[in-house]
Amino acid sequence: MNKPVESIRILVVDDDNDILLLLDKWLKQEGFEVITVTSAEEALKKLMLARINLVISDLIMQGMSGMQLLAEIHRENPLLPVIMLSGQATIPDAVQATHLGSAAFLTKPAAREDLIGHIKRALRIGSYQTAKGQFGKNIIYKSKAMSELLELAKQVADSDITVFITGATGTGKEVIARAIHDASARSQKSFVAINCGAIPEQLLESELFGHEKGAFTGANTRHEGLFQAAHGGTLFLDEIGDMPLSLQVKLLRVLQDLQVRPVGSTKTYPVDVRIISATHRDLDAAVENGEFREDLFYRLKVVPLAMPNLTERREDIPLLAAHFLRRYAGRNEKPVKHFAPAAMEYLMTAPWPGNIRQLNNVLDLCSTLCKTDTIPLSLVQKAMQDQPGGIQSLKDAKHRFERNYLLGVLRMTSGHVANAARMAGRNRTEFYKLLNQHAIDPAEFRRVKADESEA
Amino acid sequence: MSDEKIVVKIDPDLETLIPGFLNNRNKDLATLRTALEEKNFPSLQSIGHSLKGVGGGYGFAGMSEIGAAIEKAAKGQALGELKDLIERYGKYLAAVEVVYE
Ligand SMILES: Nc1ncnc2c1ncn2[C@@H]1O[C@H](COP(=O)(O)OP(=O)(O)O)[C@@H](O)[C@H]1O
Numbered sequence: 016m017n018k019p020v021e022s023i024r025i026l027v028v029d030d031d032n033d034i035l036l037l038l039d040k041w042l043k044q045e046g047f048e049v050i051t052v053t054s055a056e057e058a059l060k061k062l063m064l065a066r067i068n069l070v071i072s073d074l075i076m077q078g079m080s081g082m083q084l085l086a087e088i089h090r091e092n093p094l095l096p097v098i099m100l101s102g103q104a105t106i107p108d109a110v111q112a113t114h115l116g117s118a119a120f121l122t123k124p125a126a127r128e129d130l131i132g133h134i135k136r137a138l139r140i141g142s143y144q145t146a147k148g149q150f151g152k153n154i155i156y157k158s159k160a161m162s163e164l165l166e167l168a169k170q171v172a173d174s175d176i177t178v179f180i181t182g183a184t185g186t187g188k189e190v191i192a193r194a195i196h197d198a199s200a201r202s203q204k205s206f207v208a209i210n211c212g213a214i215p216e217q218l219l220e221s222e223l224f225g226h227e228k229g230a231f232t233g234a235n236t237r238h239e240g241l242f243q244a245a246h247g248g249t250l251f252l253d254e255i256g257d258m259p260l261s262l263q264v265k266l267l268r269v270l271q272d273l274q275v276r277p278v279g280s281t282k283t284y285p286v287d288v289r290i291i292s293a294t295h296r297d298l299d300a301a302v303e304n305g306e307f308r309e310d311l312f313y314r315l316k317v318v319p320l321a322m323p324n325l326t327e328r329r330e331d332i333p334l335l336a337a338h339f340l341r342r343y344a345g346r347n348e349k350p351v352k353h354f355a356p357a358a359m360e361y362l363m364t365a366p367w368p369g370n371i372r373q374l375n376n377v378l379d380l381c382s383t384l385c386k387t388d389t390i391p392l393s394l395v396q397k398a399m400q401d402q403p404g405g406i407q408s409l410k411d412a413k414h415r416f417e418r419n420y421l422l423g424v425l426r427m428t429s430g431h432v433a434n435a436a437r438m439a440g441r442n443r444t445e446f447y448k449l450l451n452q453h454a455i456d457p458a459e460f461r462r463v464k465a466d467e468s469e470a
Numbered sequence: 471m472s473d474e475k476i477v478v479k480i481d482p483d484l485e486t487l488i489p490g491f492l493n494n495r496n497k498d499l500a501t502l503r504t505a506l507e508e509k510n511f512p513s514l515q516s517i518g519h520s521l522k523g524v525g526g527g528y529g530f531a532g533m534s535e536i537g538a539a540i541e542k543a544a545k546g547q548a549l550g551e552l553k554d555l556i557e558r559y560g561k562y563l564a565a566v567e568v569v570y571e
Pocket residue numbers: 153154155156182183184185186187188189190191335371372375
């Protein structure tokens with residue numbers, strides 16, 4: 016079969032199972048990979064999970080219609096080609112679909128050659144436009160900070176250069192990593208993401224490099240690692256700063272040799288993978304403290320990209336808010352909501368420790384709870400409070416700061432209360448009172464020290 | 471109407487799909503008949519609509535044609551015409567003979 020179309024994946028949406036079977040057959044014969052679903056709602060779910068190159072959708076379906084699906088898809092990804100198939104294409108439908116960016120509008124029964132022809136044409140146009148540089152098309156911003164960052168990301172995207180992204184949680188590190196992958200020559204191959212901080216060490220090693228059957232207790236089958244899964248594509252190592260030192264050595268070796276050896280294997284396999292890594296930690300400091308290998312750090316940090324916090328680009332908040340609200344409206348088939356002026360002002364001035372992820376969560380809650388079209392200030396405030404990363408009261412914030420401060424000085428003085436009190440500018444009695452209030456036992460810090468020196 | 475066979479030529483690639491497909495169409499026939507009895511025009515219209523699409527896709531042009539006619543008649547709530555069409559559809563299904571080539 017002709018090679019280039021092999022890895023192209025098409026999502027087919029139709030509530031008629033016989034149509035799905037037929038299209039599945041036709042498309043597979045052309046060498047396409049096919050995923051079929053029977054509703055627009057399912058289609059949206061699939062689109063979140065799998066990489067899809069083209070969508071074919073029926074127009075009239077139970078629940079969300081094909082036209083709404085088209086609008087929803089293009090809100091997220093304006094370049095994804097969507098072919099509408101309709102039993103009765105009326106002119107207004109066709110016009111609306113074209114307006115919404117449908118690649119083609121065909122009437123059922125569609126002739127096979129006709130459909131395949133349209134698919135091939137749409138795919139060509141899709142890839143042409145991507146190549147032309149619609150970089151990061153679903154990244155929402157207007158701030159200078161973001162446009163400069165994206166400009167840099169775009170310049171390095173179309174090469175195999177190693178990229179290192181820093182930034183607080185929820186600032187969009189993974190979004191950028193994906194955009195870089197999508198704009199690269201590797202875009203037709205996999206983008207594989209792994210959170211190196213969330214997995215115990217032994218598991219992480221076998222996740223990354225794979226293992227042979229019987230490599231350790233519980234390894235009942237051979238397991239292909241993510242390096243191999245990402246072969247030809249991009250491997251996104253999220254929270255790389257949390258990777259244990261022993262694994263850092265192994266990772267460095269793989270990056271130097273471009274070969275992986277699965278756990279328990281005597282063989283090595285060549286891998287061709289572009290590495291993008293990310294961390295919320297200050298790795299310069301981690302290197303200084305000996306928690307992160309310097310040689311690995313320099314190998315990863317070829318092109319550093321620093322994501323600004325949401326509070327450093329507040330002008331993006333209204334845009335992001337509008338984007339998310341449109342998205343929920345599409346999801347729930349409800350009219351798009353908007354914020355009362357006071358509510359928007361509140362959003363613009365809030366601290367957002369969880370950045371865009373938190374903003375998204377808060378807005379999601381607001382839009383679910385709000386029964387009218389305008390979201391009032393009171394609801395935003397309530398949604399913020401229900402957020403774990405949201406605003407805390409001044410009393411709580413002070414309490415937490417004080418506790419951390421006390422722990423800090425005790426750590427620095429190894430539990431020597433007189434010295435700690437002096438650093439804090441308090442007398443010993445006052446200092447003890449504070450420790451009592453926070454139920455902190457200075458002896459703990461002495462013990463830790465003793466344990467360490469014994470070890 | 472005659473009892474002649476209606477020969478439909480289908481792509482051999484679709485051979486495995488056809489028995490299931492025709493089975494579903496016979497179920498549609500039953501649903502059409504019930505809908506007719508109940509004068510359920512929306513249901514008649516929707517089945518006609520899907521027959522039009524699916525029939526043509528698989529290469530059953532006659533089925534597609536009848537489906538389109540049912541859809542139209544249901545829109546106009548033309549009971550007599552619907553009765554004839556559904557009968558015609560039953561005969562079509564009975565007479566159809568698939569040749570894979
Ligand atoms: N500029 C942006 N435009 C639209 N959505 C964004 C943007 N930045 C982040 N997001 C969304 O915010 C959430 C968090 O982003 P993510 O990349 O996972 O953050 P990180 O990896 O830094 O923790 C995701 O749902 C992502 O889609």
